[in-house]
Amino acid sequence: xxxxxxxxxxxxxxxxxxxMTKRAGVASRRNVVRGSLDPSFIALCFVEYxxxxxxxxxxxxxxxxxxxPSNTAWAQQYSHSAISxxxxxSFFSNYSER
Amino acid sequence: MLDDEWQVGRYSExxxxxxxxxxxxxxxxxxxxxxxxATMQGAFEESIEESMRDPDPHRAASLSKDTALGPEARRxxxxxxxxxxxxxxxxxxxxxxxxxxxxxxxxxxxSFGVHLLQQQLAKSDQEVVKIMHTHVDEVDGFLERTTExxxxxxxxxKERINYLRLPLEHVNxxxxxxxxxxxxxxxxxxxxxxxxxxxxxxQAMNDSLLDVSTGIEATTELAxxxxxxxxxxxxxxxxxxxxYNAMRGNxxxxxxxxxxxxxxxxxxx
Numbered sequence: 135x136x137x138x139x140x141x142x143x144x145x146x147x148x149x150x151x152x153x154m155t156k157r158a159g160v161a162s163r164r165n166v167v168r169g170s171l172d173p174s175f176i177a178l179c180f181v182e183y184x185x186x187x188x189x190x191x192x193x194x195x196x197x198x199x200x201x202x203p204s205n206t207a208w209a210q211q212y213s214h215s216a217i218s219x220x221x222x223x224s225f226f227s228n229y230s231e232r
Numbered sequence: 233m234l235d236d237e238w239q240v241g242r243y244s245e246x247x248x249x250x251x252x253x254x255x256x257x258x259x260x261x262x263x264x265x266x267x268x269x270a271t272m273q274g275a276f277e278e279s280i281e282e283s284m285r286d287p288d289p290h291r292a293a294s295l296s297k298d299t300a301l302g303p304e305a306r307r308x309x310x311x312x313x314x315x316x317x318x319x320x321x322x323x324x325x326x327x328x329x330x331x332x333x334x335x336x337x338x339x340x341x342x343s344f345g346v347h348l349l350q351q352q353l354a355k356s357d358q359e360v361v362k363i364m365h366t367h368v369d370e371v372d373g374f375l376e377r378t379t380e381x382x383x384x385x386x387x388x389x390k391e392r393i394n395y396l397r398l399p400l401e402h403v404n405x406x407x408x409x410x411x412x413x414x415x416x417x418x419x420x421x422x423x424x425x426x427x428x429x430x431x432x433x434x435q436a437m438n439d440s441l442l443d444v445s446t447g448i449e450a451t452t453e454l455a456x457x458x459x460x461x462x463x464x465x466x467x468x469x470x471x472x473x474x475x476y477n478a479m480r481g482n483x484x485x486x487x488x489x490x491x492x493x494x495x496x497x498x499x500x501x
Contacts, residue, residue, distance in 0.1 A: 136382040137441050143389040144434050150396045151423050151430070157403070158419050161410035 268347040269457050272340035272450075278330065279337035303380035307388065310381075311432050318377055319439035320446075335374070335443060339450035342367045343457050346479055349472055350465050361475060368482055374447070375486065378440050385433050392426060448487065455483040 267276040301309065306318050315326070320334040345364040348354040399406040410416050458480050466472035 136379070136386065137437060137444070140382055140386045140389065140433070140437055143386060143393060144430055144437070147389055147393050147396070147426070148430055150393060150400060151426055153400055154396065154419060155423050157407060158410050158416050158423075161407060161416055165411055165413065 267340060267344055268461075269340070269343055269453055271453055272336065272343060275332035275336035276340035276344060278332050279341055282330075282337075303377075303384045306377070306381060307384050310436055311429055318381065319436065319443050320374065321439040321442045322436075333443075333446045333450075335371075335447045336450045338367055338370060339454050342371075342479070343454050346458065346461070346476070349475065350461050357472070364475075364479075368479075371447075371482075371486060374443070378443065381436065382440065385437065388429075389433065392429075396426075451483055451486045455480070455487065458483060 264277040264280055267273045301318070309316050310318070316322070324330055324333055342364055345360050345367070348360050349357060354360040399409075410419065458476070463473060463476050466476045
């Protein structure tokens, strides 16, 4: 009985740990996307690619790139859908105006 | 672990074995007499070899120190040291040359002690009883340690479950908190530590379960032997009769009677 009870408790604890780790992983990926859209970083990327294509770093370290036309409508739409409310959107606004 | 004094050699000194094994090339008397239970012969011979071998003082001191530790200290050591558990099975694993589980050897020694008394082969019955008592104490100690270790492990694991399931009962808040990188890192680092605790506890539990199942098998053999010889041989000697009855009581007790033996009979079923 003791062995069975302990065995079940270990399984339960293992499941809890897995669930917590999974949620931490989801949170991490969520924040990577948010972090990558930091205006200052986008500005940096833009400085490197000041052409007609705006490249936004999705991984925050310029490893993965999202491409979309740099016209005002696309930039505004992307910024509203992907950047969190707390993110400063001034860069996109400024860019669109330029 | 097995008492070195348990001189199977009682036979060699008295040269009255019922059926001694073959002598070696030099004509010296065999060191391994025939055990009354064929199923225990191998374990019995191995226990003799171990007791005749030069004891490793460091190993012996280490085992003695480990068994003297309290349950909290044992658990702490279990979680800190990679290859440590207080179980027989873990010690067996660390002795690659050993073929037989230590509990088999212990029960082989105990049943052989009864055999010596029943056949009146012992030079000193008191000495045999004293040695048997040592072995009985060791089995009792094993049951006590195993019960304590499992109880403490269960308390520890349940406490961790109670703490850790709280955030999962409020996942909305927990998810928001996980957005903080520092918090997330601390959670992941904490989880790694707890995963190790789970792993070490599971390993120790499996070792204990193997000890227990082996203990059940060996105890069953001992009980069967005691049933077979009966108590007629001791009827005229109150002391021997008392010893026989005590051994029967031990065998039954280890298997199912008291709370510690309930561990034996329930833990593996």
